[in-house]
Amino acid sequence: MELYRCSKCSSEYVFRRAVCPKCGSKGFDSVEVKSAVALDSVHLIATPEPFPDDYRVVMFQSGNGARGFCRTTSDVKRGDRLRIGMDENGPVCEPE
Numbered sequence: 001m002e003l004y005r006c007s008k009c010s011s012e013y014v015f016r017r018a019v020c021p022k023c024g025s026k027g028f029d030s031v032e033v034k035s036a037v038a039l040d041s042v043h044l045i046a047t048p049e050p051f052p053d054d055y056r057v058v059m060f061q062s063g064n065g066a067r068g069f070c071r072t073t074s075d076v077k078r079g080d081r082l083r084i085g086m087d088e089n090g091p092v093c094e095p096e
């Protein structure tokens with residue numbers, strides 16, 4: 001999954017910012033993030049197409065503070081290390 005890392009303070013964001021809210025820098029680098037920690041998850045059932053009928057939406061945090069969401073069909077608990085990837089419908093994750 002692609003994140004944006006501030007070139008001055010290394011804070012990471014899911015969406016590119018005009019200015020880093022932590023240090024004021026306008027420089028960002030695009031970085032590929034492949035692992036994160038689960039902060040929380042919600043179990044969803046009876047979901048719309050094209051998603052499976054039974055999966056979890058997981059809020060994760062990258063090593064440098066970016067928070068985002070990914071989908072998984074695995075049981076994920078707070079604090080689990082995750083492998084982050086992408087499919088045609090967005091970010092997906094699996095416990096490491």
Ligand SMILES: [Zn+2]
Binds near residue numbers: 011
């Ligand atoms: Zn910064």
